[in-house]
Amino acid sequence: MRALGGAVRRAVRTAAGQEFLQWFGLLGAPLAWTVQLVLGFGVTEARCDAGSAQWGIGLDTWEISLMAAAGTIVLLAEASAVGLYLLTRDVDYEGPPPLGRRRFFVTASSLGNVLFLAAILLSGLAAVHHTPCQQS
Amino acid sequence: MTTVTAPADERVGRLELIWEERPGVLGWLTTVDHKRIGLLYLFATLAFFLAGGVEALLIRTQLAQPDSHVVSPGTFNELFTTHGVTMIFLAVIPMQIGAFGNYLVPLMIGARDMAFPRLNALSFWLFLASGCFIYAGVFMGLAPNAGWFDYVPLALREYSPGLNVDFYALGLIFNGVSSIAAAINLVVTIFKNRAPGMSLNRMPLFCFAILATSFSLLFALPPLTIDLVFLELQRLAGFHFFDVAHGGDPLLWQHLFWLFGHPEVYIIILPAFGIATSIIPTFARRKMIAFPLVALAELLVAFIGFGVWAHHMFAVGLPTIAVVFFAAASMMVVVPSTIQVFAWTLTVTMGRPQFKAPLLFIGGFIVFFVLGGLSGITFAAIPIDQATTDTYYVVAHFHFIIFGAAVFPLLGGMFYWFPKVTGRLYHEGLAQAGFWLTFVGTAATFFPMHVVGLLGMTRRIYTYSDDDGWSAYNLVETIGGYVLAAGLVLIALNLVWSRLRGAPSGRDPFSGGTLEWVTPSPPPHYNFAVIPRVSSPYPNWDAEDRAQDVRNLDRGARVFDDGHEAVASTVKDGYLDDVLEMPSESPWPIVVAACVTVLFVLVLTSHFLAATAFAGLAALALAAWHWQEPE
Amino acid sequence: MSDIVVPARPRSASPSGWWGMAAFVATEATLFAVLVGTYAYLRFQTVQWPPDGIAAPKVTLPIVLALVLAATSVPMALASAAARRGLARRASALAFAALVVQSVYFGIAVHQFASDLDRFTPQQDAYASIYYTLLGADHAHVAVGLLLNAWLLLRLATGLTRYRVVAVQAIAFYWHAVNVLTLLVTACVLSAAL
Numbered sequence: 001m002r003a004l005g006g007a008v009r010r011a012v013r014t015a016a017g018q019e020f021l022q023w024f025g026l027l028g029a030p031l032a033w034t035v036q037l038v039l040g041f042g043v044t045e046a047r048c049d050a051g052s053a054q055w056g057i058g059l060d061t062w063e064i065s066l067m068a069a070a071g072t073i074v075l076l077a078e079a080s081a082v083g084l085y086l087l088t089r090d091v092d093y094e095g096p097p098p099l100g101r102r103r104f105f106v107t108a109s110s111l112g113n114v115l116f117l118a119a120i121l122l123s124g125l126a127a128v129h130h131t132p133c134q135q136s
Numbered sequence: 137m138t139t140v141t142a143p144a145d146e147r148v149g150r151l152e153l154i155w156e157e158r159p160g161v162l163g164w165l166t167t168v169d170h171k172r173i174g175l176l177y178l179f180a181t182l183a184f185f186l187a188g189g190v191e192a193l194l195i196r197t198q199l200a201q202p203d204s205h206v207v208s209p210g211t212f213n214e215l216f217t218t219h220g221v222t223m224i225f226l227a228v229i230p231m232q233i234g235a236f237g238n239y240l241v242p243l244m245i246g247a248r249d250m251a252f253p254r255l256n257a258l259s260f261w262l263f264l265a266s267g268c269f270i271y272a273g274v275f276m277g278l279a280p281n282a283g284w285f286d287y288v289p290l291a292l293r294e295y296s297p298g299l300n301v302d303f304y305a306l307g308l309i310f311n312g313v314s315s316i317a318a319a320i321n322l323v324v325t326i327f328k329n330r331a332p333g334m335s336l337n338r339m340p341l342f343c344f345a346i347l348a349t350s351f352s353l354l355f356a357l358p359p360l361t362i363d364l365v366f367l368e369l370q371r372l373a374g375f376h377f378f379d380v381a382h383g384g385d386p387l388l389w390q391h392l393f394w395l396f397g398h399p400e401v402y403i404i405i406l407p408a409f410g411i412a413t414s415i416i417p418t419f420a421r422r423k424m425i426a427f428p429l430v431a432l433a434e435l436l437v438a439f440i441g442f443g444v445w446a447h448h449m450f451a452v453g454l455p456t457i458a459v460v461f462f463a464a465a466s467m468m469v470v471v472p473s474t475i476q477v478f479a480w481t482l483t484v485t486m487g488r489p490q491f492k493a494p495l496l497f498i499g500g501f502i503v504f505f506v507l508g509g510l511s512g513i514t515f516a517a518i519p520i521d522q523a524t525t526d527t528y529y530v531v532a533h534f535h536f537i538i539f540g541a542a543v544f545p546l547l548g549g550m551f552y553w554f555p556k557v558t559g560r561l562y563h564e565g566l567a568q569a570g571f572w573l574t575f576v577g578t579a580a581t582f583f584p585m586h587v588v589g590l591l592g593m594t595r596r597i598y599t600y601s602d603d604d605g606w607s608a609y610n611l612v613e614t615i616g617g618y619v620l621a622a623g624l625v626l627i628a629l630n631l632v633w634s635r636l637r638g639a640p641s642g643r644d645p646f647s648g649g650t651l652e653w654v655t656p657s658p659p660p661h662y663n664f665a666v667i668p669r670v671s672s673p674y675p676n677w678d679a680e681d682r683a684q685d686v687r688n689l690d691r692g693a694r695v696f697d698d699g700h701e702a703v704a705s706t707v708k709d710g711y712l713d714d715v716l717e718m719p720s721e722s723p724w725p726i727v728v729a730a731c732v733t734v735l736f737v738l739v740l741t742s743h744f745l746a747a748t749a750f751a752g753l754a755a756l757a758l759a760a761w762h763w764q765e766p767e
Numbered sequence: 768m769s770d771i772v773v774p775a776r777p778r779s780a781s782p783s784g785w786w787g788m789a790a791f792v793a794t795e796a797t798l799f800a801v802l803v804g805t806y807a808y809l810r811f812q813t814v815q816w817p818p819d820g821i822a823a824p825k826v827t828l829p830i831v832l833a834l835v836l837a838a839t840s841v842p843m844a845l846a847s848a849a850a851r852r853g854l855a856r857r858a859s860a861l862a863f864a865a866l867v868v869q870s871v872y873f874g875i876a877v878h879q880f881a882s883d884l885d886r887f888t889p890q891q892d893a894y895a896s897i898y899y900t901l902l903g904a905d906h907a908h909v910a911v912g913l914l915l916n917a918w919l920l921l922r923l924a925t926g927l928t929r930y931r932v933v934a935v936q937a938i939a940f941y942w943h944a945v946n947v948l949t950l951l952v953t954a955c956v957l958s959a960a961l
Contacts (some may be wrong), residue, residue, distance in 0.1 A: 044461075045811055046811050048455045051816065091436070093428050098709055111429060114469075127457045127460055133455045136450065316794055320787055320790040324789050357794065376891075382893055385893075664832075716783070
C-alpha cells in the first residue's frame, strides 16, 4: 500500500502523469455522464417500448449499475482535478505552458465535475424511484 | 503597427504585394481573405435579418387586434415558419460565426487567415445559395409552412402535398453543409493557427465561445440532416420512418429534431457570450474575473446542452423514467450560464466602467438573458412545462433569449468593432439612443407574452376573440414591435452615416485587450506584419510584448515574408510547429457552390439522374481546386 | 524524379489537413451514430424484427466483406508512413493495393444491395427503410473513399510535395474511419439475425 502511494506520488510529478491528471480531470466526468445518459435513457426506452418490453430488462439493476459506475468515474476525475490543482498551487493560470495550461484547466474542471455528479445522481435515483412506463 | 524604420517599411511593402487581391467584383467573387468573407456574410445575413423582421412585423400586425384578417391563415402559417427559419438559420447564426467569427478569430489569435481559406469562401457561397433556395420557395408562394420544427405527420405528403416542406427540408440540408464547412474551418484554425506563445490558457474568451459553437455544430447538424433525409425519403420515395402503420414513429422526428434543436439554441447564444466577454473587459478596464471558469462554462453549456433535448417533449407522453434524465440535465445546464452572469457583473462592478454604447448593449443583454434564463429554468420542472408548452410563455422565453440575449451582443459588437473594420468612429449619442429605443421596444414586445401565455394564449394561432382577454397585451406587443423596429433603423442609419462621415478611429480607440486592436484599422490583407508575441490572454495590454514586436519587424524576426506564409502551432501549448504556404484567390469555391445549388434544385424537382450528374461536376470542380497546390 | 523529399521545415505535430479530416470524421461518425440509434429505436418498437415477409439477414458474407475492407487500413497506414518518409512510389503502390481490394469489396457490396432489393423494397416497412438507408449511407462513404484513393494515385504519379503528404495522411484517416464505421454498420444490420 505504501509502495503504491509512493509510486503514485512519483508518477504525478512527471509530465506524463500530470497530463493524465489534467485530461482525465477534464474529460472523465463529461464522458461518464454521456454514457450514463445514453444507456440510461436507452434502457428506459427498451423497457417500455412495445417490441422490447418482453426482453425481461432489469431496469433497476441497469440504472443503479450505471449510476454507480458513472458516479465512481466522476469522483475519480474530481480527485484528479483537485489533486493537480493542489500540486500546482504556485502556478499562475495565465502563465507559460505546460504548467499554466494545466492549472487553467483543473481550476475550472474542479468545479465543473460537480455538475455531472449531480446530474448522474438525480437522474439515476429518479429513474429507479418512478413506476416504470407510467407516462408523465 | 507603427513602422518606423526603412527595413520595417520594406518588409511591410513586400507583405502588401504578396497578399493583395484583385480589385473589383471579380476580387470579391474569388476572395479567400477571411475579412472580406466576413463582410460578405455580414451583408447577406443583414438582408435575411431584414426579411425575417418584415415577417415578424406582419405576424404582429395580424395579431394586433382580435378577429383580424390582415393576412390569410395559410399565409400566416408561412410567415411564422419562415420567420423562425430565417432568423435562426439565415440571420443570427451565420452572422455570429460567419461574420463575427470569420472576421475576428484569425485576428484575435494572431493569425494571417483561417486554416482553410478556400473552404471559407465555399462555406459563404453555399450559405448564400441555401438562403436564396429557401426564399425562391417564398417568392413562388411555396414558403415552408409547417412550423420551424416541421413536425410529422403534418409535414408528411398526406397533409403537406405541396413543395413547401421540400423547400424547407432540402434548403436546411443545403444550409447544413455550409455550416459544417465553417465549423471545421473554425475548429482547425483555433487549434492550429494561434500565434506561438498562445497556449490554450491564453486564448481569448471569444475564441473559446466560437470553439464551443463549432464543436456543437459538428455534432448537432448530423441528427438534423438525417431527420430531413428521412423526411424527404418518406415524402419523395415512399420510405417509412414516421408512420405507425408501417412500423415507424412520429416521435422519431421529434427526438432527432431536438437532438439537433437544443444544441442549436446554445449555438445561437454562445457567440453572444463571446462578444460579451470581449466587450466587458475593455469597457470595465480590467481582466475578466474567474477567467478559467468563464472559459470552461462556455464549453460546458455546449456539452451539457446535448443531453437535454427531450425537455422539448415533456408533453408528448414519454414515460417518466425516461424524461427524468433530461429534467436533471436541464437543471444542471443552468449553472455554467449563471457562473458567467456573476463573472460578467462582478467584472463590471469591480472595474472602472465606461458606459459607452457597446457596454450598454451588453447591459441589455444581461437583463434579458437573466429574465429569459429564469423562465427557461421553469421548463426544467416537468409539471410546469406541461402546463406552459405551446403557449406564448414559451414564445416569450425564447425571444428574450434569441432577441434579447443573442441579438443585443451582435448590435453591441457591431458598434464595438465598427472602428476596427471601417477605420472610423460611430456616433456615440445616436448609438445610445438606438440602444434605449431597441431595449424599450424589446421589453414591450416580449414581456407581455409571458403574461398572455400564462393566460392561455397558444402559439401559432392565427387570430383570437376579444372574449379571450388577450387583446390589450397583443396590442402592446405589436406597438412594441414597431418601436423595436424603429430602434434597429436608428442603429442602421448610424452605422451607414458613420461609415461615410465618421471621424478616423486609429488603431485602438477603446484600449481593447485582444490582438485585433494591434493591427491598423482596417487591417491589411495579411493582418500582422509581425506574428505577435503572446504571454497572456490580453496581449494588447502587454506593452513589453508589443515593443518586442516592433523590434522584430525591424530585425525581420517572425515576419514570414518569403511567400504567402502563415504559421502553425501545436494545439495544446502553442509552440511554433510549421510555416505554411497559404492559397491565393480562387474561382473554384463559387463554382463548386454553383454545382451544388443546381444539384439541390434538381433533387427538389425530382430529377435525380441529372442531380447525380451535377454531383459529378462538383467533384470535378473540387479536383480542379486541389490541383492548384499552394506550394 | 527523385523519390525522397526532404521537408525544408520539419514538423512535429499533426498538420491542419489532418485535423480538418478529424473534424469531418467526427461529424460523419455522428451521422452513423444517429442512424444506428434510429435502428435501435425502431427495433425496440417492433415485436417481430425483421417483420413478416422479410428474411433475417445472412451473416457470413457480410462479416467476411467487412473484415476484408477493414484490413485495407493496413496498406493505407503504411502508405501514410511511406509518404511521410518521402517515398512516393512505395506510397503509391500501397494505396493502389488498398484501392484494388476496396473496389472489389464495393462491387460485391453493391451486388448484394441490388439482390436484396429484389427480395424486399424500402417502401415495405420501417425495417426495410432503415436497413437500406443505413447500408446505402455506408456504401456511399466507401464510394467517396474510392474516388479519394483514385485522386491520390493520380497526384502521387508526379511525385510528392508537402501538400500531397498531408493528403495521404488525411485520406488514410478517412479510410480508418470508414472501415470502423463499416464494421459497426455490419454489426448493427446483422443484429436482426439474433
